[in-house]
Amino acid sequence: MQVKQLSYTYPQQKRGIDRLDFTIEPGSMTAVIGPNGSGKSTLFKLLARELKPTAGTIYLDQQPITMFSAKAYARKVAVVHQHNLLYDDISVLDLVRFGQLPYHSLLAEPDDVAIKPILDYLELTPLQQQSMAKLSGGQQQRVWLALALAQQPEYLLLDEPTTYLDLHFQASFMELLAKLNREMHLTIVMILHDLNQARHFSQQVLILADGAIVAAGTPQAVITPARLREVFQINTELITTTQGEFIVQLPNQPTAN
Numbered sequence: 001m002q003v004k005q006l007s008y009t010y011p012q013q014k015r016g017i018d019r020l021d022f023t024i025e026p027g028s029m030t031a032v033i034g035p036n037g038s039g040k041s042t043l044f045k046l047l048a049r050e051l052k053p054t055a056g057t058i059y060l061d062q063q064p065i066t067m068f069s070a071k072a073y074a075r076k077v078a079v080v081h082q083h084n085l086l087y088d089d090i091s092v093l094d095l096v097r098f099g100q101l102p103y104h105s106l107l108a109e110p111d112d113v114a115i116k117p118i119l120d121y122l123e124l125t126p127l128q129q130q131s132m133a134k135l136s137g138g139q140q141q142r143v144w145l146a147l148a149l150a151q152q153p154e155y156l157l158l159d160e161p162t163t164y165l166d167l168h169f170q171a172s173f174m175e176l177l178a179k180l181n182r183e184m185h186l187t188i189v190m191i192l193h194d195l196n197q198a199r200h201f202s203q204q205v206l207i208l209a210d211g212a213i214v215a216a217g218t219p220q221a222v223i224t225p226a227r228l229r230e231v232f233q234i235n236t237e238l239i240t241t242t243q244g245e246f247i248v249q250l251p252n253q254p255t256a257n
């Protein structure tokens with residue numbers, strides 16, 4: 001996927017993003033980080049075709065993404081949103097079946113051959129008849145991921161996928177994404193707020209600030225205390241542990257003791 005000179009301006013001339021250029025390598029994991037209002041969600045919506053660029057082009061397989069029909073695009077790119085709204089209660093299996101729509105018509109009988117292995121893989125098989133309303137936030141997030149995987153996409157876009165998960169589920173969800181990337185060669189683009197998740201689970205990091213890319217590269221090159229001070233105005237230190245390097249946030253002002 002290639003993004004060239006991509007810009008989006010909201011009505012009332014409010015700048016969303018401005019002339020972004022980057023490439024997503026097939027099979028890679030990319031983290032997009034940046035302060036509030038830096039343009040992450042705007043970029044995500046453009047990649048998901050929920051907004052139309054005011055300038056610039058996104059290419060997929062060397063073709064502008066506007067050339068794909070909705071179904072053809074859904075077979076290539078699946079999206080997991082941060083807030084997922086359900087208007088009616090529905091069972092896990094019925095919800096995940098919607099992921100198959102790019103392959104069938106709405107009226108076709110459900111064909112669960114492709115769905116069963118996904119439910120197994122995400123350990124959702126025992127929950128498949130459960131109603132969504134009765135699941136925990138972490139379980140629900142896995143169901144939304146299953147729905148996206150049922151599209152059998154090549155690219156998976158995730159908007160802050162771990163925001164509402166507790167620390168245990170955050171860790172296991174990120175491990176799961178890494179496993180999907182490794183074993184299914186899914187190309188993953190995710191907006192993250194957690195700098196250590198970005199550091200440990202991506203090969204490429206894009207830092208946005210004020211609608212522009214201010215740094216792009218490997219996590220080690222890009223997520224540094226100096227850069228974090230500049231972009232987020234925070235005080236951090238890189239510490240080395242037996243498990244690797246971690247960013248630790250320190251108080252902006254030294255504490256009394």
Ligand SMILES: Nc1ncnc2c1ncn2[C@@H]1O[C@H](COP(=O)(O)OP(=O)(O)OP(=O)(O)O)[C@@H](O)[C@H]1O
Pocket residue numbers: 010011014015016017034035036037038039040041042043
């Ligand atoms: N619907 C909208 N109408 C007008 N301006 C908007 C709209 N949505 C976002 N913006 C503006 O576009 C800019 C980028 O916002 P965006 O939501 O993409 O940032 P973000 O990095 O996702 O922020 P956050 O971390 O808070 O979710 C901001 O200045 C924001 O005020």
